Amino acid sequence: MRTVGLPSGERIPVLGQGTWGMGEDPAERADELRSLLLGIDLGLTLIDTAEMYADGNAEELVADAIAGRRDGVFVVSKVLPANATRTGTKKACTRSLKRLRTDRIDLYLLHWRGQLPLAGTVEALTELKHEGAIRHWGVSNFDVVDLAELITVTGGGEAETDQVLYNLSHRQAEHELLPWCRDWGMPLMAYSPVDRGALVQNDIVVEIAEKHDATPAQVALAWVLRNDGVCAIPKASIPEHVRENVRALDLRLDNEDHKLLDEAFPAPRSPSPLDLY
Numbered sequence: 001m002r003t004v005g006l007p008s009g010e011r012i013p014v015l016g017q018g019t020w021g022m023g024e025d026p027a028e029r030a031d032e033l034r035s036l037l038l039g040i041d042l043g044l045t046l047i048d049t050a051e052m053y054a055d056g057n058a059e060e061l062v063a064d065a066i067a068g069r070r071d072g073v074f075v076v077s078k079v080l081p082a083n084a085t086r087t088g089t090k091k092a093c094t095r096s097l098k099r100l101r102t103d104r105i106d107l108y109l110l111h112w113r114g115q116l117p118l119a120g121t122v123e124a125l126t127e128l129k130h131e132g133a134i135r136h137w138g139v140s141n142f143d144v145v146d147l148a149e150l151i152t153v154t155g156g157g158e159a160e161t162d163q164v165l166y167n168l169s170h171r172q173a174e175h176e177l178l179p180w181c182r183d184w185g186m187p188l189m190a191y192s193p194v195d196r197g198a199l200v201q202n203d204i205v206v207e208i209a210e211k212h213d214a215t216p217a218q219v220a221l222a223w224v225l226r227n228d229g230v231c232a233i234p235k236a237s238i239p240e241h242v243r244e245n246v247r248a249l250d251l252r253l254d255n256e257d258h259k260l261l262d263e264a265f266p267a268p269r270s271p272s273p274l275d276l277y
């Protein structure tokens, strides 16, 4: 598995597994669990979840997936902005740890920038790290202006990633955020890398996939992962999709593919706010 380095030096897989939408329907649970287990077996040991997903049920599903193999996975979870006061963050983390049935979260993110001052959140994250409840922390859906504010807060420079919407259809991060993250030395964690499945229907993506005897999802993932310093967390709730996504790591897009993709999905010419889901 290719890896990318966090600012602290630890390396994480460039390809992981998302869990948004999982844990909602009991009839889907067995397939979802099988998918996560297969992904872990195939090296997708970076698992992204959040207290928000399925009101905590996604974290409980992750608990089942990582049971007995905790040391072999890297678990990411997120605190909701409404909970992100100093005490609220710590309580939310305790609840997540309980649902995940673990003693530590590997990377704990502020899910998006809310109304609360960053200072209290960062203080709580720093304390949680000190106590060993989390190993690293970071942010999500932070644009450059939010990161600029973050580093003015005591301890704010300790953030280890920014998880943002980044795929062929949403390239805003390329303009300023990605260079910023590179300067900071932290990876950008791309969420919705196949644009919630929409990219597998795109004619150009399908055409490029056929040329390489690959699948459209593999093209979408290979494109996101073409950049150093980027990792991606596609969600796949059926095992065949997991198998397919892992093989995206073997696909190299050529100059002609990039030209076609740039025409169909133009890069931003000027700064514009990040989209978010």
Ligand code: NAP
Pocket: 017, 018, 019, 020, 021, 048, 049, 111, 140, 141, 163, 164, 190, 191, 192, 193, 194, 195, 196, 197, 198, 200, 217, 218, 233, 234, 235, 236, 237, 238, 240, 241, 242, 244, 245, 276, 277
């Ligand atoms: P995504 O990963 O781009 O797309 C997921 C959709 O694509 C699902 O419908 C999935 O179908 C389908 N899919 C996956 N692999 C496929 C394949 N090989 N062939 C065809 N279809 C495939 O979108 P996402 O779930 O929004 O994003 C990924 C993860 O990022 C989330 O699950 C969540 O963990 C995280 N996220 C974070 C934020 C944030 O604010 N921080 C926001 C959104 C998402 P099946 O499920 O049927 O396999």
